[in-house]
Amino acid sequence: MLRRSEVQNRVSLSKATLYSRISVGPFPKPVTLGSSVRRMEPAPHPLPRKARLSE
Structure with missing residues (x-):
């Protein structure tokens, strides 16, 4: 299980975008x-390219 900051670093999203998603x-x-609050580790596959570019 990961902290929010660790998730943000792995997926390169801002805090606001992460909470929106x-x-x-x-x-x-x-x-x-x-x-404390933890997040489940993200799935091993990355988001589709289209989803990453919509930022």
Whole structure:
């Protein structure tokens, strides 16, 4: 499980874009573990090129 900052570094998205993608689609919602929040590791395949270019 990853921290938000680790997810951002792996997928090269801003915090706002990451949360937007969580609310509408391809990213899973964060999981609360006690007082900390973690994200499931992204799928091993990258987003389609079209999705990455729409930023």
